[in-house]
Amino acid sequence: MAVSRSRTAVYARRRKRRMAQHTHDLSDEQWAALAAEWQGCAYCGASDRPLQRDCVQPISRGGRYTLANVVPACGSCNASKSNDEVTSWLRRKQLDERAFLLRHREIGVALALRFPAPDAASD
Numbered sequence: 001m002a003v004s005r006s007r008t009a010v011y012a013r014r015r016k017r018r019m020a021q022h023t024h025d026l027s028d029e030q031w032a033a034l035a036a037e038w039q040g041c042a043y044c045g046a047s048d049r050p051l052q053r054d055c056v057q058p059i060s061r062g063g064r065y066t067l068a069n070v071v072p073a074c075g076s077c078n079a080s081k082s083n084d085e086v087t088s089w090l091r092r093k094q095l096d097e098r099a100f101l102l103r104h105r106e107i108g109v110a111l112a113l114r115f116p117a118p119d120a121a122s123d
């Protein structure tokens, strides 16, 4: 298989590699803890459907799959939010932006204590 050396291809490969690493930042244990804390979709509260890992700050905006940046979201919220900035999306959807931010912060603090970062300097 020929390896493309074009700039676009190089960037695409770098992004793929970065994404592959980031996908593994959140452990299954951390995900289970997040789901248990939120007890439903972090945005609309739905608890009667499967939840997906949503990056509060989208990957396209520098977000990563980390304990601090992932929340459980129902398929509908996840698809609707897509790459939008979270607070403007919440406002547009007339969801409770303030309640989400407070809860996100509380849960973030609680879980950061339970799962101390192994390497705070890593990026």
Ligand SMILES: [Zn+2]
Residues within 6 Å of the ligand: 041, 042, 043, 044, 045, 046, 073, 074, 075, 076, 077, 078
């Ligand atoms: Zn939802």
